[in-house]
Amino acid sequence: MLSAKHINKQYEGKTVLNDISVDFPDGKTTVILGPSGSGKSTLLRSLDMLVRPESGTVSFPDLSIDYSRPISKKDSFDLRRKTSMVFQNWNLFPNLTVIDNITTAPITVLKRSKEDAQTLAKSLIKEVGLAGLEDRYPSQLSGGQQQRISICRALAMNPEYILLDEPTSALDPELETQVLRILEKLCQQGQSMVIVTHNMEFARLVSDKIVFIEDGNKIYDGSTKEFFGNPTPRTKEFLSGISLDEENDKINQ
Structure with missing residues (x-):
């Protein structure tokens, strides 16, 4: 199990995370929710040192x-071997082909042979429905295809946990659905994941646990069923606001 204990982070004198303690169960999907600027992405990024808090611990057994x-x-190095991050804007190397984007880290970091790394990469590419695109460059792919390759790149490192920071926020609804299907499949396979997302329906569908952060404080830490089925006044207000925003978006389209 991955655990974060008493995490504190400040930016320019403002408290972004205030004594946050959360356990992320092995083989399960934890979704971190909260309003914009709540600290949820900062918490996620502190799990693999992309953000360094002033105090607190991150631990595995x-x-x-x-x-x-x-x-x-x-x-x-050991912490980053156990986790792998997927960003909202893909972060693929533009000068490398699809297969080289996936194999570079396993070859250089994990010291796998080029043959073994390419065999795994081709298997992952096929699994996400992109077989035949191995030699294309990121600029030749759609946003949804690039994000699927980004997920392949994370999986190729065989991490204990995959961390995903708003993995579909830069995609239109059709491409978002393509990526969400891949993540749903990973959930069903028992891949440990921690996801920051704005998609409430996806969070309801795939997560085992919800963590709700607001103003740097942990407001809720429990089951998905309880979060959506028996919300507190604050989380109910949050969910109602999200629904209203979605309806307004549809009306304005």
Whole structure:
């Protein structure tokens, strides 16, 4: 299990995360929700040191990182071996082909042979429905295709946890659905994931656990069924606001 304990983070004197403690169960999908600017992406990124809090710990059964102390290169490397991030804007290398985007890290970081890395990459590309596109460059792909390749790249590192920061927010509804289907399949396969998303229906469908963050504070930490089925006054207000925003978007289209 991945655990974050007593995480505190400030930006320019403003508290972004206030003593946040959360467990992320192994083999399950945890979705982090909250209004814009709540700190949810900062919490996600603190799990693999893309953001470094002032204090708190991130730990696995065989590894613990204390942010209030110096962190060795080995501990930093070991943490990032256990997690893999998927960003909202894909972050593929534009000068590399699809297959090279997927195989570069396994070859250089995990020291896999080129043959083994390419065999795995081709299998992953086929699994996400993009067989035949191995030699294309990111600019030759749609946004949905690029995000699926980004997910393949994360899976190729064989992480214990995949971390996804608004993985579909830059996509139109049709492309978003393509990516969400891939993530739903990973959930069914028991891949441990932590996802920040704006898509409430997806969160309801795939998550085992919801963490709700607002103004840097943890407001809710529990089952998905309870969050949606028996919301607190604040979470009910949040869900109602999301629904209203979605209806307004449809009216204005």
